[in-house]
Amino acid sequence: xxxxxxxxxxxxxxxxxxxxxxxxxxxxxxxxxxxxxxxxxxxxxxxxxxxxxxxxxxxxxxxxxxxxxxxxxxxxxxxxxxxxxxxxxxxxxxxxxxxxxxxxxxxxxxxxxxxxxxxxxxxxxxxxxxxxxxxxxxxxxxxxxxxxxxxxxxxxxxxxxxxxxxxxxxxxxxxxxxxxxxxxxxxxxxxxxxxxxxxxxxxxxx
Numbered sequence: 001x002x003x004x005x006x007x008x009x010x011x012x013x014x015x016x017x018x019x020x021x022x023x024x025x026x027x028x029x030x031x032x033x034x035x036x037x038x039x040x041x042x043x044x045x046x047x048x049x050x051x052x053x054x055x056x057x058x059x060x061x062x063x064x065x066x067x068x069x070x071x072x073x074x075x076x077x078x079x080x081x082x083x084x085x086x087x088x089x090x091x092x093x094x095x096x097x098x099x100x101x102x103x104x105x106x107x108x109x110x111x112x113x114x115x116x117x118x119x120x121x122x123x124x125x126x127x128x129x130x131x132x133x134x135x136x137x138x139x140x141x142x143x144x145x146x147x148x149x150x151x152x153x154x155x156x157x158x159x160x161x162x163x164x165x166x167x168x169x170x171x172x173x174x175x176x177x178x179x180x181x182x183x184x185x186x187x188x189x190x191x192x193x194x195x196x197x198x199x200x201x202x203x204x205x206x
Contacts, residue, residue, distance in 0.1 A: 002132035002176065003206065004059060006091045010038075011124030015117050017109075019101025023049075024117040026094045026125035029056060032063060035093040039067075042095040050100040053114060055081035056093035071098075075110035083118035087127065094121045130203040133157075133173040137197045141167055144190055151189070155182045158204070173204055 010027040025042055029035045035056040043052045053076035055066035064085075066077030080094050096117045105113060136157075138148065145168040152159060152170075155178040161171040174182055183196055 004091070004130050004203070005087070005089045005127055006130055007089065007122060007125030008128045008205070009125060011121065011126065013117070013120035013124040015113070015120055016101075017113055018103040018105060020103065020105065020113075021099040021101065022113060022117045023097040023099075024094070024121035024124065025097070026092060026121035028091055028125070029058070029093045030091055031060070032058065032065075035065070038093050039095055042097060046097045046099075049097045051076065051098040052095055053077050053080060053098070054093065054095040055084055055118070057081070057084050057090045059090045071110060071114075072107055075107050076114045079111045079114040080118040083115050083122070087119075087122055089122065089127060092122070092125070094118050096121065129206045131206040132176050132201060133204045134176050134179050134201050135160075135171075135173050135199040136179070137169060137171050137199055138186070138194060139167055139169045140190070140194045144194065145170070147189055151182065151185060154185075156206070157182070171199075173202075175206075176201065 007026050007028050013024040015022040027038045029038055039054045046052060051069045051071050053067060053069045053071055055077050057064050066081040068076045084092060096114055148170055152172050155174055157172050157174040159172045163169040186194055
């Protein structure tokens with residue numbers, strides 16, 4: 001089953017250590033332009049902060065980027081990226097804003113804090129799994145329709161719309177590796193009268 005992990009939404013957490021305040025942002029992004037725009041928006045929002053450190057990973061091209069934004073080299077951007085990699089997420093951008101509290105944390109302390117902040121950001125963004133699904137449509141009579149919602153659910157699918165006329169047209173999506181099994185059961189239930197029309201495919205939250 002083709003799938004990947006990302007975050008559901010833009011989220012923000014907060015962490016304070018030795019009077020330094022860390023705001024932990026995560027957002028789903030699909031391109032370098034989207035990642036750059038998100039980073040720029042956080043920098044604009046927190047223009048008065050000492051640092052806005054960031055990292056992102058994209059599925060397309062396997063792009064990975066990070067920035068220490070003025071923190072000592074290797075103490076901020078790389079630890080953030082390391083958390084993204086270990087969490088096995090992609091199409092994600094994390095920005096950690098630091099308001100300096102006047103107490104130096106040391107290189108090791110910074111690495112620990114930025115790692116923890118990245119984990120908080122991902123938690124706020126809510127990690128989800130996206131699964132490659134076939135977009136399906138089925139038109140059938142009302143008798144058979146009575147069995148279709150349960151059949152869709154049995155194969156980990158989800159309905160997206162239904163039209164009721166002299167027949168019933170159901171639109172739904174199925175994980176791609178469930179399509180053949182669904183069709184086999186549909187053939188059995190309908191004695192071969194109906195089959196699924198495949199309209200396309202895409203990634204959807206499982």
